[in-house]
Amino acid sequence: MAGAISHHALASTHPLRWSAQNSRFEKKTGNVRLVYEGSFPSGSRKLGLVCASGSQSSVVEPVQIPSDGNSGHTPKKSSESALILIRHGESLWNEKNLFTGCVDVPLTPKGVEEAIEAGKRICNIPIDVIYTSSLIRAQMTAMLAMMQHRRKKIPIIMHNESEQAHRWSQVYSEETKKQSIPVITAWQLNERMYGELQGLNKQETADLFGKEQVHEWRRSYDVPPPNGESLEMCAERAVAYFKEQIVPQLAAGKHVMVAAHGNSLRSIIMHLDKLTSQEVISLELSTGIPMLYIFKEGKFIRRGSPVGPSEASVYAYTRVRTFHIF
Numbered sequence: 001m002a003g004a005i006s007h008h009a010l011a012s013t014h015p016l017r018w019s020a021q022n023s024r025f026e027k028k029t030g031n032v033r034l035v036y037e038g039s040f041p042s043g044s045r046k047l048g049l050v051c052a053s054g055s056q057s058s059v060v061e062p063v064q065i066p067s068d069g070n071s072g073h074t075p076k077k078s079s080e081s082a083l084i085l086i087r088h089g090e091s092l093w094n095e096k097n098l099f100t101g102c103v104d105v106p107l108t109p110k111g112v113e114e115a116i117e118a119g120k121r122i123c124n125i126p127i128d129v130i131y132t133s134s135l136i137r138a139q140m141t142a143m144l145a146m147m148q149h150r151r152k153k154i155p156i157i158m159h160n161e162s163e164q165a166h167r168w169s170q171v172y173s174e175e176t177k178k179q180s181i182p183v184i185t186a187w188q189l190n191e192r193m194y195g196e197l198q199g200l201n202k203q204e205t206a207d208l209f210g211k212e213q214v215h216e217w218r219r220s221y222d223v224p225p226p227n228g229e230s231l232e233m234c235a236e237r238a239v240a241y242f243k244e245q246i247v248p249q250l251a252a253g254k255h256v257m258v259a260a261h262g263n264s265l266r267s268i269i270m271h272l273d274k275l276t277s278q279e280v281i282s283l284e285l286s287t288g289i290p291m292l293y294i295f296k297e298g299k300f301i302r303r304g305s306p307v308g309p310s311e312a313s314v315y316a317y318t319r320v321r322t323f324h325i326f
């Protein structure tokens with residue numbers, strides 16, 4: 001698609017730009033002294049500690065680096081929250097190039113692999129609550145991704161569709177609850193409803209109605225497919241849900257993952273990145289690629305696509321030298 005820029009590409013063209021400010025920070029953990037030398041944004045002095053011992057690295061909670069550089073200071077919890085957005089892995093109808101919309105089809109084996117790979121890329125980012133659509137391809141993606149998380153907490157789908165469902169799905173162990181992550185399913189996060197295109201082959205539809213018309217149905221902001229939802233109509237439910245249900249969680253300091261769909265996420269990213277109805281036309285989301293935002297003081301900062309545990313945490317790029325103290 002001419003001019004189409006995947007959000008992933010957009011994200012990767014927006015690498016974290018750190019100030020030239022360098023700093024050195026030491027931390028003694030057991031028999032390991034970790035020396036961090038790296039740069040981070042001037043003023044914010046937030047650093048996610050990348051603890052490397054041997055070849056493994058893991059990220060502990062982001063901490064506030066004291067402005068006086070005194071590492072004896074007890075770091076307080078970061079005032080930022082992580083928001084991870086991820087489009088589901090390849091589905092069986094993606095593979096057949098069929099318009100899917102709200103038809104509930106599962107992932108392909110490739111889509112399963114994409115979800116697992118996505119989980120590896122976000123395995124060090126803290127997650128306290130997960131939101132998915134009511135469609136299995138998004139729920140499978142969330143579950144498979146969470147299997148890779150270093151904290152090994154168990155994602156549990158919440159059932160509140162009826163009073164009995166709520167009552168019958170209660171967990172009665174506080175310890176078990178601590179080892180769980182609530183998964184909230186919401187139809188408002190479903191893929192845009194593709195109306196009379198659902199089930200049709202995308203290429204055949206372009207041959208029948210013309211490439212431009214199909215592109216307009218697929219990517220424009222306010223032109224709906226026949227008896228389907230335009231992106232604008234999808235935004236009216238998806239963005240509203242995001243503002244009413246997900247933003248309050250972030251504001252309360254919770255780290256959130258949203259596993260949803262190409263268009264329901266395009267509408268949310270349009271809102272987060274303040275894209276115009278013209279700019280959103282070229283916004284494409286790849287299947288299974290996680291995108292990270294940091295929520296801070298009511299604002300969203302796009303952090304691009306996490307690339308995995310070997311990379312620094314979301315807060316800082318650091319070069320870690322490890323000294324084993326015997």
Ligand SMILES: O=C(O)[C@H](O)COP(=O)(O)O
Nearest residue numbers: 098099100101191218262
């Ligand atoms: O619903 C579908 O067909 C896909 O999930 C997204 O389709 P699109 O890329 O044509 O919007």
